Amino acid sequence: MGKKLNVLVNERTIEVLQQDENTIFAEGKKYDVSHKQIDKSHHSFIINGKSYEVIRTEQRNGKQTILLNGKEIVTEIQDDVSAIMKKFQSSKKENHNYEILSPMPGLIATINITIGESVKPGTKLCVLEAMKMENDIVSQREGMVKEIFVEERTIVEKGIKLMSIG
Amino acid sequence: MKKRIQKILIANRGEIALRIMRTCREMGIATVAVYSEADRTSPHVLYADEAYYIGASPAKESYLCGEKIIEVAKKSNADAIHPGYGFLSENSAFARMVRDAGIIFIGPSPEAIEQLGDKTKAKQLLRRTTVPTVPGTDEAIESLEEAKRIAESIGYPVLIKAAAGGGGKGMRIVERAEELENALRLAQSEALNAFKDARVFIEKYIAAPRHIEFQILADNYGNVIHLGERECSIQRRHQKIIEESPSPIMTKELREQMGEAAVAVAQSAGYTNAGTVEFLVDEKRNYYFLEVNTRLQVEHPVTELVTGIDIVREQIRIAEGDTLRWKQNEIRLRGHSMECRIYAEDPSNNFFPSIGTIQYLRSPNGVGVREERGIEEGNDVSIFYDPMLAKLIAYGENREIVLARMIRALQEYRIAGVITNISACISLIQHKEFYKGNINTGFINTYFGDGFPQNISDEEYCVSAIAAVMLMENKRNSNVQTSVQQVHSSQWKNKKFTEYR
Numbered sequence: 001m002g003k004k005l006n007v008l009v010n011e012r013t014i015e016v017l018q019q020d021e022n023t024i025f026a027e028g029k030k031y032d033v034s035h036k037q038i039d040k041s042h043h044s045f046i047i048n049g050k051s052y053e054v055i056r057t058e059q060r061n062g063k064q065t066i067l068l069n070g071k072e073i074v075t076e077i078q079d080d081v082s083a084i085m086k087k088f089q090s091s092k093k094e095n096h097n098y099e100i101l102s103p104m105p106g107l108i109a110t111i112n113i114t115i116g117e118s119v120k121p122g123t124k125l126c127v128l129e130a131m132k133m134e135n136d137i138v139s140q141r142e143g144m145v146k147e148i149f150v151e152e153r154t155i156v157e158k159g160i161k162l163m164s165i166g
Numbered sequence: 167m168k169k170r171i172q173k174i175l176i177a178n179r180g181e182i183a184l185r186i187m188r189t190c191r192e193m194g195i196a197t198v199a200v201y202s203e204a205d206r207t208s209p210h211v212l213y214a215d216e217a218y219y220i221g222a223s224p225a226k227e228s229y230l231c232g233e234k235i236i237e238v239a240k241k242s243n244a245d246a247i248h249p250g251y252g253f254l255s256e257n258s259a260f261a262r263m264v265r266d267a268g269i270i271f272i273g274p275s276p277e278a279i280e281q282l283g284d285k286t287k288a289k290q291l292l293r294r295t296t297v298p299t300v301p302g303t304d305e306a307i308e309s310l311e312e313a314k315r316i317a318e319s320i321g322y323p324v325l326i327k328a329a330a331g332g333g334g335k336g337m338r339i340v341e342r343a344e345e346l347e348n349a350l351r352l353a354q355s356e357a358l359n360a361f362k363d364a365r366v367f368i369e370k371y372i373a374a375p376r377h378i379e380f381q382i383l384a385d386n387y388g389n390v391i392h393l394g395e396r397e398c399s400i401q402r403r404h405q406k407i408i409e410e411s412p413s414p415i416m417t418k419e420l421r422e423q424m425g426e427a428a429v430a431v432a433q434s435a436g437y438t439n440a441g442t443v444e445f446l447v448d449e450k451r452n453y454y455f456l457e458v459n460t461r462l463q464v465e466h467p468v469t470e471l472v473t474g475i476d477i478v479r480e481q482i483r484i485a486e487g488d489t490l491r492w493k494q495n496e497i498r499l500r501g502h503s504m505e506c507r508i509y510a511e512d513p514s515n516n517f518f519p520s521i522g523t524i525q526y527l528r529s530p531n532g533v534g535v536r537e538e539r540g541i542e543e544g545n546d547v548s549i550f551y552d553p554m555l556a557k558l559i560a561y562g563e564n565r566e567i568v569l570a571r572m573i574r575a576l577q578e579y580r581i582a583g584v585i586t587n588i589s590a591c592i593s594l595i596q597h598k599e600f601y602k603g604n605i606n607t608g609f610i611n612t613y614f615g616d617g618f619p620q621n622i623s624d625e626e627y628c629v630s631a632i633a634a635v636m637l638m639e640n641k642r643n644s645n646v647q648t649s650v651q652q653v654h655s656s657q658w659k660n661k662k663f664t665e666y667r
Contacts, residue, residue, distance in 0.1 A: 007631040010622065014631035024635065026628040035636045041526055041582065045633055054633045055526050055582040064634055067526075067582050070589045071620050075634035104518040105549050131519045131553050133335065133403070134356050136348075155549065158518070 008076040098141050102160045106130030108150050117145045119165060126162060139165060171195055171246045171270065171486055175239045178250030179229060180540030181556060183210035186248050189478040198242045200235055202228035204548050209540055216242055223550045229253045232260040236267050246270035246485060252552065255461040256283045256330065272485045274439050274460050281435040282458040286329050286367050291434050292455055297427045300446065300454045302369025313350055313368060314343065320370045326350055328357035329365040334404030336360060339371055374606040375446040377401065378413050380428035381469045382441050383480055385490045390432045392425040393473045394499045396465055399605045400594060402517050408594060409465040410504040411472050414565065414603025415451065424453055431458060440481045464507065464557065467536060471503035471561040502565045504572050506591045508556040510547045513590035513618035519553045525583035530575035534561045547584050555586065569595055590618040
């Protein structure tokens, strides 16, 4: 007797049923699986006689990021609880403020606006310097600058909130 | 009398520092590395015979500090400094400081760097020769008004370029008059940051040209030869990704003509050591002088494989005062070679740089494959330096074999921890127009304008799902194992304890 799981692979859901240690059904098809861990993140799979190398690069919040054939793929095993949690989280988050996120890691070279200033689409908000290139971050919308979360000459990671426009 | 160099300081980091050190070691020359805070455990530091700290991680505080580097050269008794590419390699003031300190600069004289490395001066110089140049300004732009006037007279689109340096830094295409002011300011600011020189100039933007360059070698006695061409048309953000030699469009006659032009450019400025003369080639195979790179190029291995010449070795020999070992008619080009630059960047997200720690790394290997890499598993890819991780070079008897070999080698690469452009390189090389050799500098915009989507096959979806389940299982199993082991070990301890008691 196996257990049925839904696995979210990037945006696609794959139904998986594990019969025993070496037998898995995916999308109704039977697969003979041999799995060996080589080192910390490096794994070998032989699936129906075909050999695959998988490198697990990240494991966070129930999500596993793997590298397969040079492609980075995010997987998440879903059960009923996680599905409900997800639904709850997405309905809770309703924000009318428009947040500017850092598109890449870099250095905030200049901030070109102040709190309270009104901006239009195309208004330059700040200049992000990364790998010796200067990149203008411009507003996509019209509004007023509500908050600025960073200072000039600071280093930011990708996806960091830079400012919010309401 | 010729001076034999005993010890070389390499004023650089990453793969190129390592590349230079390898030849030094083959020649019995001791090597000195310099390093910033971020690079304490980088491969070039581990490889070198000696290593000295020169400052904080930002290049401005370390690899761009000429004084500190010369101080280390003196302290370590280095005879010579090899600047590599980027950083101070095309900075004539640095070359002069090195010379004034009584140290050999492995590269051209400061005068030649000033004349040829500066695009405006180089174009002025070439007006006196028969080498064709792109229409544009001879003088650096002084004001916005002047820029507007010149752009109007040569017609949009125009290109704003930094007078010093290359690599796409300080470069902007301007399609319309209203974009000029902002583009000019950005280009000047980038140029100042990257090269400590804000001067820019304007020229006619030639749409969809090929970028073809010639490697030259020149000794201190007026002898200049070329080592054939490299086609470097596959670029993104004005930076090269794939280079090859020979160019798919090259003929014997065109090579002779362009090669002679390249040699004439070098001779016009009394150029010495290794250098590269770059040309734009339009659809009718008209060629225009673009610029001279007065240094070793990133893509020099492509030429090394088809000529069999170690360019770094020749640089060192020339710097020692040797004459060139070959005449032009003794240079033989054999087979085909191609290089892919492996960058830490996301091709599906406008090539944005990707930073992180290299968690797993395995290099391609096997027949006809060379790799130049300056990073190891466990190293960090930081925001401070160029995102190039490695160069993969394939060599074979003809282009068809090299294309298959390059794809095979790219597929062998395993780099985890940062996003890389490896799959994008495969997509580029597999494109039918690339296969036919129909390439130009607009290739990526034309065929991959919407980016490089990751195509995941049905099989890969299923394998990923199976792997996800098994890896989750695996984690649980290993947890169980750990706890079992703990129980065992504590029993064992108890037992041991009782026995001894």
